[in-house]
Amino acid sequence: MTPHYRAAFQWQSRAVLMRHFTVYRRNWHTAALPPLLEPIILLLAFGVGLGGFIPELAWRGHSVPYLAYLAPGMLAYTAFMTAFFQALFAAYIRMHYQKTWEGQLITQVRLEHVVWGEALWAATLGTCYALIVILVLAGFSITGWIQLYWSSALLVLPLLFLAALAFASLGLLFTALVPTIDHMNIPFFLVIMPLGFASSTYFPLAGDSLWAQLWLTLNPLHHLAEGVRLLLLTGAMNQHLLIACGLFLLMILVLIPIDERLLRRRVLGEG
């Protein structure tokens, strides 16, 4: 294992991760509101509100209520967006404004540990927020608004962690590249928002053109949303889960060393 990946398992990365956890734990009462309320609001607005006008949706030969279609997509979207947002905005603020990274780098912690600590924290938070969405969906289930295969819901958590880690490594790439915090609008609105919606999260995607096929084949968020949806709606293990797994692993293996190199240049002026 090369030093890029070995650092993920070293105590320094855990120390960075635990630092973020400690800060979060102290602010939990305000920090936990968005992940708790956002899915409720979105499920009510889109699932119940908009879904009221779309009684049934044709999906893979099935007819499903829009709320049931939306719920797994929101799980994927939450893990994706939370991890990316943390690795982009929160990490940038710690790096640039709070100088938390510099304070860590004068100890036994090295840059590769800071990178892994940030990525692991973003992934942890993304998974926790997805778990909150699962709990909210469970509440909806009790009311009888939604019918899902709940035994499968917890099975997707490890995959959501992997997905969040991959999207965190993408977020750190932009953290390394954007010149100022204002420039974050560029990746956020030109890459992340379109990716978040055009990935079978909120509506089904299909197309026969080469570009559509390429997009659907290589888009990890599409595979995650569809894989989780198939699992929760039909209870079936499926190839989308496997493809998503492979794409996320590839993203992590490729992006983390790039993040490290670019951040080394940005933070230390080296490379």
Place this chain on the structure above:
Amino acid sequence: MIFSDDLNAQREPVLLAEGLVKQFAGRRVVDGVGLRCQAGQVLGLLGANGAGKTTTLRMCYGFLEPDAGTVHVAGIDRHADPETAARRVGVCTQDDTFDTDFTVRDNLVQMSRYFRPRPSALKPRISALLERFGLDRYANQKPDILSGGYRRRLMLARALVHEPRLLFLDEPTTGLDPQARLEVWELIDALRREGLGIVLTTHYMEEAERLSDELLVLREGRMVAAGQSRTVLGDLVGEHMLVLEAADPAAPAVREWARQVGLPEPSRVLSSLHLALNGPGLAQFSAQFGDLRFEVRPPTLDDLFLKLADKS
């Protein structure tokens, strides 16, 4: 005393750096610099802006990897064993890099978590540090309420939480008022007396003179002088500093005389002209300009700094 007794027993230098080289974007910002600091000694690193002080310091404490050269901390090769070397080093950076998400006390606790083996008897040590640095009354508050002087104290306390043997201070009193600066000096002086090796960079010549046992002067990334302040001044400035009014009608003649005898151009400081001279030069000047009103004083590090800045 908050440091272990065996500190004073150490004979090998706590810092030995040799032949340090660092390039950024193809430009050598540090070129062949060497440092040596013993336990209980303060080594002052002097130079104008851009001389390479901070980069040299960063290579010594491991923030940057040197392109060439070696760094040994308490006998440990930093390149071969960076983790052990980092365990022996405390750093007070130029900017405040304490963690604004934690209280003053928790800043020290959090800092200790970045070191293995974990500092022993941590709780009493943190209490002792808070008391020593006058931070105990702010222990449960966030650092953003602290004044500049107390922020520096927190940075110092953070740098000491893991019982380092070598302390790096990068411009530790920049931006402080005279009273706060004096207090920080006293703290640094006490740490030196307890046997800690200290390497500091500063722009304040009085600070360098009062705190440093040895000086190392950098110019454009290279060492230009090293030793005790008198030696450094003698080497780089001269034995005497002659000061006369720039508006004196004889000033042009003095400039011309300096040019003829091969001295550098007298430097203008506000309304005065400053000219560095050795003993024979001063005698020659007195013989030539006996009627002129002038003052002769020993050179100071301010003179050195102005000279370095001028050449840079």
